[in-house]
Amino acid sequence: MTTRERTPASTALWRAAEAVRLGRREMSATLPPAASIFATLPKGVLQIVFFTVLGGVVAGQDHRQFAFVGGLVLALTTTNTVNVINVPFGDKYFSTFWRIRHGDVPVAVVLYARAVPYLAVGFGLFLAEAAIAAAVLGMTDVALRLLPWLPVFALMACGYALLGIAAATATIAKRADVLAPNILGYLTMLCAGAFLPPGRVGWIDAIGSVLPVRHGLAAVRAGLDGRPWLTEAVLELVICLASAALGLLAVAVQTRRAARHGHDDFA
Known part of the structure; x- marks a missing residue:
């Protein structure tokens, strides 16, 4: 029996909580x-306002709600949630991965637990940005109608964060760790259906269907319109779990690589 198998559940939970605190x-x-207050928050507000106004100008005032919801999703993911990639970056730049790799707590647990505060703060900022932008745009009624759908927004944030961590971890040895999450952000902006309605460009729909956000956003919009939404929400959950699995695979590959080469500098 290994040390990890003998570790009481209470001790394992305490260690995970300590990783969150770290x-x-x-x-x-x-x-x-x-x-966060003076840079990230204003950026998120302006992003939501910009895309909502742009949607109204391009497609008419009836398109403002569509653009507002899309702007909220992009502010949540590409502006706030993206900060979770600082977790694998920190282990690379400060050469701390070897200490985590030799600890009693699984590497993936430490990685994901340390990402929790980024997600929590990002979601808090998102709520403030949404409230301010809605007041500026005169769309507080729409924002209030979105309150029951906050769990779906949280699911989208988790899926995007997990895929971002997986992308950064998988490419960290190739010196493309900054490029990969940025590409993911641009793909999300293009393929999530935030501003381009589904069914317009086939290849965009195909890429978006396997990325986080698209199905969750479709679920929110369907719910607002009184249409069936559960299938889209379940698909978003499946993609979230798949993103977590990709992250576990990326951690396993990097751990194995570090053990094989005898160093953790990812050169």
Whole structure:
């Protein structure tokens, strides 16, 4: 029986909680509260307002709700949630991966637990951005109608974060760790259906169907219109779980690679 198998559940939970606390301290160092309030929050608000106004100009006032919901999703993911990639980046740049690799807590648990504070703060910022943007745009009624759909927004954030961590971890040895999450962000903007309605461009629909956000966004819009939404929400959950599995695979590959080469510098 291994040491991990003998570890009581209470001890394992305590260690995971300590990893979350470590993630909070890391986040405070890399993304101080002042930076969140004075940089990230205004950026998110302006992003939502810009895309909503643009949607109204391009497609008419009837398109504003469509564009507003799309702007909310992109502000949540590409502006706020993307910060979780600082977790694998930190292990690379500060050469701490070897310590995690030799610990009693599985590497993936440490990685994902440290990402929790980024997700929590990102979602809190998103709520503030949504409220401010809705007030500026005169769309507070739409924002209030979206409140029951916050769990779906949270699911979209988790799926995007998990896939971002997987992409950064998988490419960290190829010195493409910054490029990969950025490509993911642009693909999300293009293929999520945030502004381009589904059914217009086939290859965009095909790519978006296997990425986070698209199905969750479709579920929210269907719910607002009174149409069936559960199937789309389940598909979003499946993609979220698949993203988590890809992250586990990326961690396993990097752990194996580090053990084989005898170092963790990812050169």
